[in-house]
Amino acid sequence: MTDDRMLWFSVALVIGTFAADAATPMGVAVPVLYLLPVVLGLWSQSRNHAVQVAGVATILTVLGAILSPPNGDIALGVTNRVLALLAVGATAAGVTHTRRVSESLRRTTATLGETQYALDQSALVCATDLEGTLVHVNDRFCERAGYARDELLGRNQRLLNSGTHAASFFAELWATVQSGKSWRGEICNRAKDGTLYWLDTTIVPLCDQHGKPRRYLAIRHDVTARRCAEARLREQAALARLGEMAAVVAHEVKNPLTGISGALQIIGERLPPDSRDRKIVADIRARIASLNDSVCDLLLYARPRAPNRTAVDVQAVLRETASLVSQDPTMKAVTVEVAGDHSVLSADPAMLREVFLNLVLNAGQAMNGQGCVRVEARDRGSRCEVAVIDRGPGIPADLRDRVFEPFFTTRSRGTGLGLAIVRRTVEVHGGEITLGETSGGGTTMMVVLPTLG
Numbered sequence: 001m002t003d004d005r006m007l008w009f010s011v012a013l014v015i016g017t018f019a020a021d022a023a024t025p026m027g028v029a030v031p032v033l034y035l036l037p038v039v040l041g042l043w044s045q046s047r048n049h050a051v052q053v054a055g056v057a058t059i060l061t062v063l064g065a066i067l068s069p070p071n072g073d074i075a076l077g078v079t080n081r082v083l084a085l086l087a088v089g090a091t092a093a094g095v096t097h098t099r100r101v102s103e104s105l106r107r108t109t110a111t112l113g114e115t116q117y118a119l120d121q122s123a124l125v126c127a128t129d130l131e132g133t134l135v136h137v138n139d140r141f142c143e144r145a146g147y148a149r150d151e152l153l154g155r156n157q158r159l160l161n162s163g164t165h166a167a168s169f170f171a172e173l174w175a176t177v178q179s180g181k182s183w184r185g186e187i188c189n190r191a192k193d194g195t196l197y198w199l200d201t202t203i204v205p206l207c208d209q210h211g212k213p214r215r216y217l218a219i220r221h222d223v224t225a226r227r228c229a230e231a232r233l234r235e236q237a238a239l240a241r242l243g244e245m246a247a248v249v250a251h252e253v254k255n256p257l258t259g260i261s262g263a264l265q266i267i268g269e270r271l272p273p274d275s276r277d278r279k280i281v282a283d284i285r286a287r288i289a290s291l292n293d294s295v296c297d298l299l300l301y302a303r304p305r306a307p308n309r310t311a312v313d314v315q316a317v318l319r320e321t322a323s324l325v326s327q328d329p330t331m332k333a334v335t336v337e338v339a340g341d342h343s344v345l346s347a348d349p350a351m352l353r354e355v356f357l358n359l360v361l362n363a364g365q366a367m368n369g370q371g372c373v374r375v376e377a378r379d380r381g382s383r384c385e386v387a388v389i390d391r392g393p394g395i396p397a398d399l400r401d402r403v404f405e406p407f408f409t410t411r412s413r414g415t416g417l418g419l420a421i422v423r424r425t426v427e428v429h430g431g432e433i434t435l436g437e438t439s440g441g442g443t444t445m446m447v448v449l450p451t452l453g
């Protein structure tokens with residue numbers, strides 16, 4: 001019987017017994033005694049209270065019936081009241097019990113609701129049926145995936161597959177959960193905008209009474225930032241290894257190069273002034289000098305020096321960069337447009353020039369050596385934003401995370417060190433570099449650096 005029904009039943013019972021006792025000469029005392037257990041049943045948490053009060057009320061009303069028998073019939077009066085009060089007591093006890101059960105149910109529901117709220121705040125939660133069709137997704141899940149709830153519900157979760165994992169990875173996952181065991185691991189998903197993100201995932205099979213899964217519940221946490229940090233550490237380790245290698249190469253190559261160049265100079269000077277070989281020797285020496293420069297560059301890149309900071313006007317650095325680019329024979333058909341605000345930074349001007357030179361050269365190369373690269377500086381108070389914008393083909397979504405990795409290149413003659421060095425130099429200066437889109441196609445590289453003010 002539900003709580004409400006129990007209440008109405010006890011109220012009817014009280015009215016009934018009250019009417020049955022109306023003829024008795026006990027005044028208001030009897031109805032009050034009948035009412036007491038029921039009221040207690042409704043308000044007290046303890047079933048015992050209602051039963052005890054019903055017991056006391058029974059004794060009192062029975063005593064009353066003995067002392068003042070209704071219509072002079074003691075047996076009838078006593079039976080009537082004992083039965084009525086027993087029923088009232090039982091009803092009151094029932095009501096109390098029902099109330100306690102429903103109270104505990106309410107508390108359990110509230111706890112469950114709070115647990116779900118906490119889970120929804122901290123994790124990405126989704127549930128699928130046995131085929132992997134999404135049947136529940138929470139707000140954080142939708143937000144991270146970049147889809148509206150309607151776009152996800154009813155779709156297979158393969159929609160979010162990034163193609164990063166081998167088929168055997170998912171085969172092992174499904175085998176585990178289908179056997180009724182939970183699976184834990186990290187999965188890379190693809191958001192609606194094409195970006196990849198990593199989720200620490202626990203998939204729990206929810207089983208029926210026979211232990212067979214009827215649904216899968218996945219609780220996930222975004223670990224993209226941690227994985228990026230790990231990747232950065234690996235990159236730094238790779239760069240450090242390169243540094244060691246470069247130091248050895250530089251040591252082994254530089255000194256012989258100087259010796260060869262010196263020897264060639266002596267040979268060249270011994271040649272008659274009108275000898276055609278003089279030009280050849282000079283040519284060889286120029287190539288050796290350029291080789292020496294490359295070795296020094298590699299050493300400089302791989303073993304970065306600490307910045308030698310001075311107050312630098314960002315516009316001055318950008319204009320110097322533009323003039324360096326104009327001297328590059330491969331950039332003859334590229335114009336560099338420098339615009340925006342003057343910001344004063346505490347930075348190493350040579351290192352900053354190198355940063356922007358790399359970015360502008362990349363932009364020019366992306367446009368096949370012709371077109372306009374726009375460089376815009378914006379003063380934002382405590383920081384300065386410099387955007388290097390080109391109208392090239394842009395960077396495909398799946399390569400966006402990789403372009404900053406050392407040795408990643410799509411150019412046949414690139415080393416793939418440019419952006420890795422740029423990022424490290426920017427970070428050494430307390431700034432950051434991000435990759436944006438140029439509306440209408442192309443790439444925007446955004447460098448943010450702290451200003452002096």
Ligand SMILES: Nc1ncnc2c1ncn2[C@@H]1O[C@H](COP(=O)(O)OP(=O)(O)OP(=O)(O)O)[C@@H](O)[C@H]1O
Pocket residue numbers: 358362363366390392393394395403404408409410411413414415416417418419420443
């Ligand atoms: N503005 C851009 N537009 C399109 N792709 C770009 C752009 N900038 C960089 N990239 C991509 O990022 C890759 C890595 O660039 P990065 O400067 O690190 O190396 P690289 O230019 O290939 O070689 P190098 O070490 O000689 O600079 C490039 O090969 C190219 O695929």
Ligand SMILES: [Mg+2]
Pocket residue numbers: 358361362414418419
């Ligand atoms: Mg480059």
